[in-house]
Amino acid sequence: MADPQRPATPLLDRVHFPSDLKGLSDRELRQLADELRAETISAVSVTGGHLGAGLGVVELTVALHAVFDTPRDKLIWDVGHQCYPHKILTGRRDRIRTLRTEGGLSGFTKRSESPYDPFGAAHSSTSISAALGFACAAGLGGDAGDAIAVIGDGSMSAGMAFEAMNNAGALKKRLFVVLNDNEMSIAPPVGALSAYLSRLYAEAPVQDLKEVAKGLVSLLPAPLQEGAKRARDMLKGMAVGGTLFEALGFTYVGPIDGHDLDQLLPILRMLKARATGPVLIHVLTKKGKGYAPAENSPDRGHARAKFDVVTGEQKKTPSNAPSYTRVFAESLIDEAARDDKIVAVTAAMPDGTGLDLFGARFPRRLFDVGIAEQHAVTFSAGLAAGGMKPFCAIYSTFLQRGYDQVVHDVAIQRLPVRFAIDRAGLVGADGATHAGSFDVAFLSNLPGMVVMAAADEAELRHMVATAVAWDEGPIALRYPRGEGAGVEMPDRGAVLEIGRGRVMREGGRVALLSFGTRLSEVLKAAEALAARGLAPTVVDARFAKPLDRDLILRLAREHEALITVEEGAVGGFGSHVAQLLADEGVFDRGLKFRSMVLPDIFIDQASPEAMYRIAGMDAAQIAAKVLEVLGIATASRRA
Numbered sequence: 001m002a003d004p005q006r007p008a009t010p011l012l013d014r015v016h017f018p019s020d021l022k023g024l025s026d027r028e029l030r031q032l033a034d035e036l037r038a039e040t041i042s043a044v045s046v047t048g049g050h051l052g053a054g055l056g057v058v059e060l061t062v063a064l065h066a067v068f069d070t071p072r073d074k075l076i077w078d079v080g081h082q083c084y085p086h087k088i089l090t091g092r093r094d095r096i097r098t099l100r101t102e103g104g105l106s107g108f109t110k111r112s113e114s115p116y117d118p119f120g121a122a123h124s125s126t127s128i129s130a131a132l133g134f135a136c137a138a139g140l141g142g143d144a145g146d147a148i149a150v151i152g153d154g155s156m157s158a159g160m161a162f163e164a165m166n167n168a169g170a171l172k173k174r175l176f177v178v179l180n181d182n183e184m185s186i187a188p189p190v191g192a193l194s195a196y197l198s199r200l201y202a203e204a205p206v207q208d209l210k211e212v213a214k215g216l217v218s219l220l221p222a223p224l225q226e227g228a229k230r231a232r233d234m235l236k237g238m239a240v241g242g243t244l245f246e247a248l249g250f251t252y253v254g255p256i257d258g259h260d261l262d263q264l265l266p267i268l269r270m271l272k273a274r275a276t277g278p279v280l281i282h283v284l285t286k287k288g289k290g291y292a293p294a295e296n297s298p299d300r301g302h303a304r305a306k307f308d309v310v311t312g313e314q315k316k317t318p319s320n321a322p323s324y325t326r327v328f329a330e331s332l333i334d335e336a337a338r339d340d341k342i343v344a345v346t347a348a349m350p351d352g353t354g355l356d357l358f359g360a361r362f363p364r365r366l367f368d369v370g371i372a373e374q375h376a377v378t379f380s381a382g383l384a385a386g387g388m389k390p391f392c393a394i395y396s397t398f399l400q401r402g403y404d405q406v407v408h409d410v411a412i413q414r415l416p417v418r419f420a421i422d423r424a425g426l427v428g429a430d431g432a433t434h435a436g437s438f439d440v441a442f443l444s445n446l447p448g449m450v451v452m453a454a455a456d457e458a459e460l461r462h463m464v465a466t467a468v469a470w471d472e473g474p475i476a477l478r479y480p481r482g483e484g485a486g487v488e489m490p491d492r493g494a495v496l497e498i499g500r501g502r503v504m505r506e507g508g509r510v511a512l513l514s515f516g517t518r519l520s521e522v523l524k525a526a527e528a529l530a531a532r533g534l535a536p537t538v539v540d541a542r543f544a545k546p547l548d549r550d551l552i553l554r555l556a557r558e559h560e561a562l563i564t565v566e567e568g569a570v571g572g573f574g575s576h577v578a579q580l581l582a583d584e585g586v587f588d589r590g591l592k593f594r595s596m597v598l599p600d601i602f603i604d605q606a607s608p609e610a611m612y613r614i615a616g617m618d619a620a621q622i623a624a625k626v627l628e629v630l631g632i633a634t635a636s637r638r639a
């Protein structure tokens with residue numbers, strides 16, 4: 001009997017690389033697409049991960065690989081969260097059930113993984129720039145081949161995509177941009193571009209093949225276009241809204257049905273044969289296509305835990321503690337009920353940041369600006385300058401994109417923007433691209449910035465209250481992905497004294513100075529050391545900026561060694577403590593000092609626990625560091 005969890009895929013079994021598609025008929029390609037969809041669903045049911053986007057591009061993936069000559073032609077998937085079918089067709093099917101696990105395949109495209117991934121991604125809206133780079137390199141004697149960017153409607157709204165199109169339209173290089181329009185970002189898309197795209201296909205019904213083919217004569221080199229004017233005019237008439245892309249110098253083709261290989265194949269073949277400059281192919285698809293539990297869910301199956309293929313039911317591990325994200329959202333709602341100046345800003349991540357809850361309660365006070373982190377930061381600066389109390393909630397990794405805005409628009413003007421930095425530290429299955437490693441470093445060096453890290457969910461509630469109360473300049477609070485520590489929650493957040501840490505336990509010889517949620521591991525390490533008669537002092541620093549100078553200098557005076565621990569890269573909390581100690585001449589007096597930070601490598605996907613083990617930051621490793629600093633040999637070292 002057929003196993004629904006592991007479908008039969010007789011044709012796909014014969015396809016190992018895109019070259020195997022070349023001998024298949026269009027009818028066989030249609031069958032292949034069906035098998036590829038079933039295999040994608042089966043694989044993600046085992047691994048969890050991004051499901052809906054991949055299901056939406058199954059036919060597109062088959063068509064692009066069937067028509068273009070990858071990897072010579074460079075196929076660049078924007079974000080890369082839709083690339084699982086592509087991985088299956090490009091020599092990685094045997095490892096597809098290792099997606100997003102330690103030692104397994106990345107959940108995104110990655111250059112080091114395959115020559116079929118010419119450009120890595122995971123953050124959005126980079127594909128057109130990269131493809132244009134490839135197109136120009138080819139023209140200058142670099143790698144030959146066409147460049148094709150596939151970008152979603154959500155990602156298309158980001159400034160970078162328009163910067164790239166503006167450049168491409170002027171350069172007039174042959175370049176293919178496939179706009180995969182599924183009317184979804186993670187949440188329903190927002191903004192004027194989204195409305196514009198909807199109008200495009202509301203006004204111009206999906207074109208039938210014959211008409212599109214006629215219109216495509218406009219791609220012919222100029223001398224051949226003369227006799228085709230009527231057809232070109234017809235295409236223009238149909239693609240009423242193509243004018244935006246045409247104004248940017250692209251030939252607009254579409255909208256076409258992205259699930260219909262009878263449309264995709266001939267159009268792509270014709271474009272491959274004849275296009276001369278930049279072309280935008282507007283393809284309509286359905287996120288989650290072909291799998292009812294995904295199609296019918298509000299996020300169209302964007303990301304899934306492992307699930308049962310038949311029922312679609314996800315296998316989530318139950319938890320006793322609320323997530324940090326939820327605590328942030330509930331705390332903010334609580335504060336906002338008392339203070340009508342509080343507003344919230346998200347860059348296309350209402351669910352991920354918990355601000356969907358805030359929006360449900362205060363619809364007029366939530367701004368989802370789309371995938372536009374730079375704008376989100378400066379927009380928040382404007383809100384602050386206008387007298388509001390904006391909470392700009394962004395994942396640590398995505399805030400990287402808005403750094404100049406943080407410096408130039410917020411910090412220099414000392415505007416009280418509250419940065420709620422979610423996904424701080426190592427996040428697990430999304431890997432290095434999504435790790436929140438750098439925010440402490442890139443924020444703590446800014447004059448006037450206050451930088452806090454919550455050690456647990458109760459602390460997070462206090463930090464939200466503290467940020468509300470702080471009007472003197474920008475302030476950031478960081479917290480990780482996942483569940484809290486399960487501590488008792490205060491009814492209301494207390495306003496913390498800026499720049500003051502808290503002593504968790506007093507001990508001798510060594511002081512452990514923790515910044516963030518490693519505190520629980522630090523306390524476990526302290527317990528283990530205490531059992532050996534080496535009870536250390538443990539402090540929750542709370543602030544990386546301003547530092548609690550008095551406390552740190554006291555600890556330095558009263559202990560033989562001081563060790564900082566943080567979920568961030570070098571240049572952050574530990575570096576600032578070291579700077580203080582150096583400036584105050586403390587090292588001259590013989591203090592032993594170590595800073596436990598994320599190592600100077602990008603850590604690939606694994607469970608967060610495994611990633612912290614790789615980083616050398618679990619309780620056992622912290623305890624071992626203490627022994628090392630004190631010159632006490634451990635059993636394993638002696639052995």
Ligand SMILES: Cc1ncc(C[n+]2csc(CCOP(=O)(O)OP(=O)(O)O)c2C)c(N)n1
Pocket residue numbers: 053056079081082122123124151152153154155156182184185186287347348349371373398401
């Ligand atoms: C710079 C950046 N901001 C936010 C995200 C989070 N994110 C990942 S996919 C996604 C939605 C993308 O929508 P779209 O491009 O339309 O692709 P779809 O999922 O609809 O296929 C978002 C917001 C990201 N990866 N990169």
Ligand SMILES: CC(=O)[C@@H](O)[C@H](O)COP(=O)(O)O
Pocket residue numbers: 079081122186303352423427430481
């Ligand atoms: C592809 C992408 O950037 C998002 O979908 C991201 O994977 C979400 O991460 P969380 O699961 O931590 O919200």
Ligand SMILES: [Mg+2]
Pocket residue numbers: 152153154155180181182183184185
């Ligand atoms: Mg989309």
